Amino acid sequence: MSPTATKSPNPVPIKERMKVPRQAMREQDPLLRAHNFKEVNLGYSEELARREAQRCLECAKPTCITTCPVSVKVKDFVELIVAGDYMGAAAKIREDNVLPAITGRVCPQEDHCEGGCLMGKKVQPLGIGYLERFAADYEQRHMDLSQIRRAERTGKKVAIVGSGPSGLTAAGDLVQKGHQVRVFEALHELGGVLVYGIPEFRLPKQIIREQIDYMRAMGVEFETNVVVGKTVTIDELMLEEGYDAVFIGTGAGAPQFMGIPGEHLNGVYSANEFLTRINLMHAYEFPAYDEPMLDFRGKPVAVIGGGNTALDAIRSALRLGAGKAYVLYRRSEAEMPARIEEVKHAKQEGIEFHMLTAPVEFLSDGKGWLNAARCIRMQLGEPDASGRRRPVPIEGSEFELPLSIAVIAIGTNANPLIQTTTPGLATNKRNYIEADVETQRTSKKGVFAGGDIVTGSATVILAMGAGRRAAKSIHEYLTTGSW
Amino acid sequence: MFKILHAEFIAPGIKRFVIEAPRIARKQKPGQFVILRIYEEGERIPITIEKSDPERGTINIVVQSVGKTTHLLNALETSDHIRDVVGPLGKPSEIEKVGTAVVMGGGVGTAMAYPTAAALKRAGNRVISIIGARSKDLVILEREMREVSDELLVTTDDGTYADKGFVTDKLRQLIDSDTRIDLVLAVGPIPMMRAVADMTRKENIRTIVSLNPIMIDGTGMCGGCRVLIDGKSQFACVDGPEFDASRIDFAVLVQRNAMYRAAEQKSMEDFERERDSLLAKVHSEEEAECALQGGGK
Numbered sequence: 001m002s003p004t005a006t007k008s009p010n011p012v013p014i015k016e017r018m019k020v021p022r023q024a025m026r027e028q029d030p031l032l033r034a035h036n037f038k039e040v041n042l043g044y045s046e047e048l049a050r051r052e053a054q055r056c057l058e059c060a061k062p063t064c065i066t067t068c069p070v071s072v073k074v075k076d077f078v079e080l081i082v083a084g085d086y087m088g089a090a091a092k093i094r095e096d097n098v099l100p101a102i103t104g105r106v107c108p109q110e111d112h113c114e115g116g117c118l119m120g121k122k123v124q125p126l127g128i129g130y131l132e133r134f135a136a137d138y139e140q141r142h143m144d145l146s147q148i149r150r151a152e153r154t155g156k157k158v159a160i161v162g163s164g165p166s167g168l169t170a171a172g173d174l175v176q177k178g179h180q181v182r183v184f185e186a187l188h189e190l191g192g193v194l195v196y197g198i199p200e201f202r203l204p205k206q207i208i209r210e211q212i213d214y215m216r217a218m219g220v221e222f223e224t225n226v227v228v229g230k231t232v233t234i235d236e237l238m239l240e241e242g243y244d245a246v247f248i249g250t251g252a253g254a255p256q257f258m259g260i261p262g263e264h265l266n267g268v269y270s271a272n273e274f275l276t277r278i279n280l281m282h283a284y285e286f287p288a289y290d291e292p293m294l295d296f297r298g299k300p301v302a303v304i305g306g307g308n309t310a311l312d313a314i315r316s317a318l319r320l321g322a323g324k325a326y327v328l329y330r331r332s333e334a335e336m337p338a339r340i341e342e343v344k345h346a347k348q349e350g351i352e353f354h355m356l357t358a359p360v361e362f363l364s365d366g367k368g369w370l371n372a373a374r375c376i377r378m379q380l381g382e383p384d385a386s387g388r389r390r391p392v393p394i395e396g397s398e399f400e401l402p403l404s405i406a407v408i409a410i411g412t413n414a415n416p417l418i419q420t421t422t423p424g425l426a427t428n429k430r431n432y433i434e435a436d437v438e439t440q441r442t443s444k445k446g447v448f449a450g451g452d453i454v455t456g457s458a459t460v461i462l463a464m465g466a467g468r469r470a471a472k473s474i475h476e477y478l479t480t481g482s483w
Numbered sequence: 484m485f486k487i488l489h490a491e492f493i494a495p496g497i498k499r500f501v502i503e504a505p506r507i508a509r510k511q512k513p514g515q516f517v518i519l520r521i522y523e524e525g526e527r528i529p530i531t532i533e534k535s536d537p538e539r540g541t542i543n544i545v546v547q548s549v550g551k552t553t554h555l556l557n558a559l560e561t562s563d564h565i566r567d568v569v570g571p572l573g574k575p576s577e578i579e580k581v582g583t584a585v586v587m588g589g590g591v592g593t594a595m596a597y598p599t600a601a602a603l604k605r606a607g608n609r610v611i612s613i614i615g616a617r618s619k620d621l622v623i624l625e626r627e628m629r630e631v632s633d634e635l636l637v638t639t640d641d642g643t644y645a646d647k648g649f650v651t652d653k654l655r656q657l658i659d660s661d662t663r664i665d666l667v668l669a670v671g672p673i674p675m676m677r678a679v680a681d682m683t684r685k686e687n688i689r690t691i692v693s694l695n696p697i698m699i700d701g702t703g704m705c706g707g708c709r710v711l712i713d714g715k716s717q718f719a720c721v722d723g724p725e726f727d728a729s730r731i732d733f734a735v736l737v738q739r740n741a742m743y744r745a746a747e748q749k750s751m752e753d754f755e756r757e758r759d760s761l762l763a764k765v766h767s768e769e770e771a772e773c774a775l776q777g778g779g780k
Binding site (some may be wrong): 046056186187188196224225226227230231232253254255257259264266269272273276277280281282286287288289290291292293294295368415416417 | 510570704721734779
């Protein structure tokens, strides 16, 4: 069965490859998984992975690579999987991506590598995300952390603020250049949004821990419970603690509310709070964990929003026992920013999608608890600044939806903790940090920024791309000294 | 892990901890708080910092046993460890010279009022402090408050010590006796702060209270601690914890603080049953962590 690794390891003739269907990933049965927090996707076997990898057309100009924000050498790693060299495949991914087990799970591949896959024009694109996940998981099961080589020290110190995807990426790249890297995290657990934002059923905490252990083995230092801007300032890090450069990757991090009446009612959550309780604090395991959660069993629950966060929240609510689980989104399904696979999974699990619908008021039961939302129907008008068609309320279409719990997942604002405590750090009018799109340099010498705190809410992989660019230009700055 | 250098009960159910936390000690200002988590399965709770010693690298907190987490915390002793302590969080108290300031502490709130009273005194204000508790043995920090106050008034609800009555009765007397009051700072149970707000609103006296709603991250990320100020949401963790009392919707504060009452009661019942095994769990986590860091207790 095992193909021999020769010059051209793929036994399937090019012409036949498009005829092989995309290999489905094994997943937990929807009826079962709607009641547990275990991972939905179960991964490829070696055989499935090789069969899927053999579909690759080996394009001369692979657009799967140019569409990847961190330029993972997709063609090369897929070829290594075809050859059965799974550790080699993982190492190849790691040349460009220090968090392969994570991106293999949460990247919106349809917008990047798989969106660029030539096969996708005719049939289903190559399952690049699934293959990446396979290689990363294989590596995790077989690697020996003690074998990781550490780069020769340059003597330069870099502080990374935030242990989310941009910070971890920057840290991983910089430590490989030999710089002393220390990551400061405000929370008690490492991983940033990967830990507090993304639920176990999509990204198990163990995976994040393993990726971080790998970075520790590479020499990255971590310090939790440090809120930069409060516990220590950027200036203090540079002037008193001797850091030669700082990368700010704190994420957007402040929840947006809708500004409609009744948002203070008990039972109305921001997605950040709801997901933090579940993911970071394990409230779904109460009373084994101390953090409490409301009783969701049999109750009608809605999330407001159409992104991955919204789906993470409503699928968590379902797993807590919600009787009804609605997605209320003011545009139509075509405009939903969520990953295609998440929408599919959510529908399989029985989530009800109410498109072109938005709440205008949360109504109380008279005792301070949410009991319904007054909603309005929308229609799509002209495109707005985002290029998506603008939702316009339909007059007279208001209706009441009985609800016990509502989760608001309409996006985030910039958390101002660092901006307000760092003199000389320029921000834009929405209070995000100004950073050069190529070099991630801020207005302050030696300080770089990237990820959601620069762009506003985006994706894990875009944040990682920014971390990567920052690491490159931090290394240049540390080597040349020129700003 | 954060080492408890000293722990002692200062009243029944009220314990003071001196915790090794050099980063926090260096930055702490009056009015700020920490969030702590005792062990891996623990929740995060906010606790106001009583004072800090930047040279020694320590902070003091005063904790009253109320729910599971505070009961467990108060079961810890000198040289035990707390898994996570983060801070200093929140905006510091605004300390300026206003003339006469009345600082009010109700129950364990006295420990939170104390650093601000001291700072107001240092800023050149005349400080009249009013502290009170349910009964004699729960009056705390009387000596400390006396040291930083020009005048100290003490009440107990049951009259077992000093004057019988509430701290608000003393405030009423000050107002009725035409004492000039430029600022009131009140920290204590919500009903007390609300009563103070009602009283001083009518008199047009600027009044600051320190709120303690349910919090998780404490950095403005989750919005769980939102309070209605002039009808608009603000976050107690980053916009507070101190707010102008006349603008606070206390009814919403009370309602939101009751959100998890059922779960809190269950936790407390579990705690009473499992106290010893929980403490053992905390200690074994401690040992594992200390071993990992290559240091002893």
